[in-house]
Amino acid sequence: MESQLSGSQQQANALAIAPTEIFVAGRWAPASTGATFEVLNPATGQVLTFVADASVDDGAAALAAASSAQESWAATPARARAELLRNVFEIIVARAEEFATLMTLEMGKPLAEARGEVAYGAEFLRWFSEEAVRLNGRYTTTPEGNLRVITMPRPVGPVLAITPWNFPLAMATRKLGPALAAGCTGILKPAAATPLTALAFAEACRQAGFPDGVVNVLPTTRSRAVTEPLIGDPRLRKLSFTGSTEVGKDLLRQAAGNVLRTSMELGGCAPFIVFDDADLDQAITAAKAAKLRNMGEACNAANRFYVQAGIADEFTRRLADEFRNLKVGNGLDPTTDIGPVITERARADIASLVDRAVDGGAKPLVGGSSLSGEGFFYPPTVLAGVAPEAAVVTEEIFGPVAPIVSFETEEQVLGWANASQVGLAGYVHTGSLERALRMADRLEVGMVGINSAAISNPAAPFGGIKHSGLGLEGGSEGIAEYLETIYVGIPT
Numbered sequence: 066m067e068s069q070l071s072g073s074q075q076q077a078n079a080l081a082i083a084p085t086e087i088f089v090a091g092r093w094a095p096a097s098t099g100a101t102f103e104v105l106n107p108a109t110g111q112v113l114t115f116v117a118d119a120s121v122d123d124g125a126a127a128l129a130a131a132s133s134a135q136e137s138w139a140a141t142p143a144r145a146r147a148e149l150l151r152n153v154f155e156i157i158v159a160r161a162e163e164f165a166t167l168m169t170l171e172m173g174k175p176l177a178e179a180r181g182e183v184a185y186g187a188e189f190l191r192w193f194s195e196e197a198v199r200l201n202g203r204y205t206t207t208p209e210g211n212l213r214v215i216t217m218p219r220p221v222g223p224v225l226a227i228t229p230w231n232f233p234l235a236m237a238t239r240k241l242g243p244a245l246a247a248g249c250t251g252i253l254k255p256a257a258a259t260p261l262t263a264l265a266f267a268e269a270c271r272q273a274g275f276p277d278g279v280v281n282v283l284p285t286t287r288s289r290a291v292t293e294p295l296i297g298d299p300r301l302r303k304l305s306f307t308g309s310t311e312v313g314k315d316l317l318r319q320a321a322g323n324v325l326r327t328s329m330e331l332g333g334c335a336p337f338i339v340f341d342d343a344d345l346d347q348a349i350t351a352a353k354a355a356k357l358r359n360m361g362e363a364c365n366a367a368n369r370f371y372v373q374a375g376i377a378d379e380f381t382r383r384l385a386d387e388f389r390n391l392k393v394g395n396g397l398d399p400t401t402d403i404g405p406v407i408t409e410r411a412r413a414d415i416a417s418l419v420d421r422a423v424d425g426g427a428k429p430l431v432g433g434s435s436l437s438g439e440g441f442f443y444p445p446t447v448l449a450g451v452a453p454e455a456a457v458v459t460e461e462i463f464g465p466v467a468p469i470v471s472f473e474t475e476e477q478v479l480g481w482a483n484a485s486q487v488g489l490a491g492y493v494h495t496g497s498l499e500r501a502l503r504m505a506d507r508l509e510v511g512m513v514g515i516n517s518a519a520i521s522n523p524a525a526p527f528g529g530i531k532h533s534g535l536g537l538e539g540g541s542e543g544i545a546e547y548l549e550t551i552y553v554g555i556p557t
Contacts, residue, residue: 072397079166083261084268086117087284090130091277097122102286104261107173107405108395108440116260119285124252124295127281131223131250132300134278139220139248141276143198146246150194152273157187157234157266164265168233169396171259173404173441174359176396185523186234189242189539192523196544197246206557215553220248221326222302224547225295227254227288227316229308230407231362233262239523239538240305240328241280247547249303253282254292258407260284296320303547306330307364310487310532328536328546330364330528333489334461336482337367338504340475341375343494344516349380351518352467353387355492357445358518360406361465364533365490365512365521369458370469371478377471381449384467385430388445393436405441406464412441415464422448422457422468432466453481461487475500483509489529490520 085101086093100118105111119127138146157164165179174182202216226240233255241251255263267282285291295301296319303326306316310332320327337355339348355367372380396404406412416435423429432446443464451458451468458468472478482491491510495501505513511529514520521527521539528537536546 075166075397076170079163079170080114080261082160082163082268083167083265085114085264087119087123087127088264088267088271088280088282089123089127090281091271091275096120097126102257102284104171104258106170107407108397110409110439110441113170114261116264116284118287119283119291120287121291121294123285124283124291127252127283128223128295128298128300130278130281131252134276135220135223135250138250138276138279141248143200146248147194147197149273149275150190150197150242150246153266153269154187154190154194156269156273157183157190160269161187164234164262166397167265168259168262169404171261172230172233173407174396175401175404176399178359179396182232182235185521186232186238188523189235189238192539193242193246193544196243196541200247200544200548202550211557213555213557215555217551217553218247218548219551221547221549222249223300224249224251224303224305225254225292225301226251227292227304227306227308228256228263230256230258231359233259234266236307237263237266239527239543240307243538243544244303244305244547245275245279247544249547250279251281252295253280254288255282255284257284257286257288293319296325297323299323302326304328305536305546313534326546326549328538329534330536330538331489331532331534332461332487333364333366333529333533334368334459334485334487335365335490335492335510336478336508337370337492338478338482338494339370339372339376339380340493340495340497340500341373342496343376344496345376345380345383347516348494349383349387351492351494351516352380352384354518355514356467357391357403357465360404362406362411362463364461366463367467367492367518368462370467371472371481372469373478374471374473377469381430381447381469384469385447388447388467389431391445393442393444395440403445403465406443407441409441411463412443415443415462415466418457418460418462419446419448419466422451422455425452425455427451427455427457427468459485475504479504479507483507486531487529487533488531489533490514492518
């Protein structure tokens, strides 16, 4: 049905589901100052719409609303909370095409990938609606037999969720889904580059019947000015952030003063390791997917490719052939494989990493320079002969660039892979089960994909180690981040 609509009608339908005001205490309203900011389409560089630019006072109002609603929301029966989350899930699924188009418009990803994110993001709501009724404590007695030990889970309280621009629906549902299921109220601060999907999500929550103040959304271009007073307010009890390691560290410093519970999903630099006993067809398919999903703008995207020397040349040639056949263009075009990156600055950063690698001796087999014309496009790029210490290997690229480094031994590649300060995800391709388990045990990352490209799933925990963050999202572990354990001791 939607595919038969004109492009302009498709865009109008998508924009219609996203209010452009702030959402506080169950009501849509302009920013208190009347300020707005523009939202751009990265495929054209043109303005999509203008959105209310929340102020410090708006932030204070959102926290007051969340705090006021906390006690009654925590006391709401788990089944009732679950049903409301299920309602939002149903609304989003029913409007999947509008949500997908909206994400493509404001973020740039191809429409097929946006549809995938709608399914993925909505699933967090269904998953945590089911987890809401399974929050169990335990009963035991002390070894001495003098006390009965009862533990009870309790919601931590109002939550501030700060989400990035690259997965505007999934990051909102992955944070607020478990928070709401646990009995916490929430304030969502979406990225200024992609606020529309978060606002559409808030409207879905309103229509689903959430009580006033339980869900609040603050789009703003003044993130620190708005969020820092909230983080310092004793009424806020939890901070969840997905974004860069640098910003995450700053938020942790702020949160320390209020001893906030924190969840930090920070930067990645995922190694993609291919041994010479791997199924090469499978490895090429996985490499393409793990690198180019979301144009490479994902924290768990394959960032650096280590390929054993015996197959390095063939792997590199075949991956370049795959990249060469991809179409770059507007994500609304159904024939597009690769959309734009998010901003001109992001494109410039990618180009700088590639240029520096080429200056250091790397050879681009395909791509390697920004595309001209409107929008922020950078082509799929394969770099051969890259030095293991090159910045394009050691820094997070966040773009469609695959630098390939040849290695000799397992110990050598482990040394290179584990030298990074971050440790979110890693991918290993090998025909040896023993080696796969050995690598999973020794790689310093929070998630390992064996002979695969996709490891994210709402039913599985997502998170990293080292400078990639703290805490887990998704799975049964995800809701625990929003609960505190209360112990009750009763004499026997």
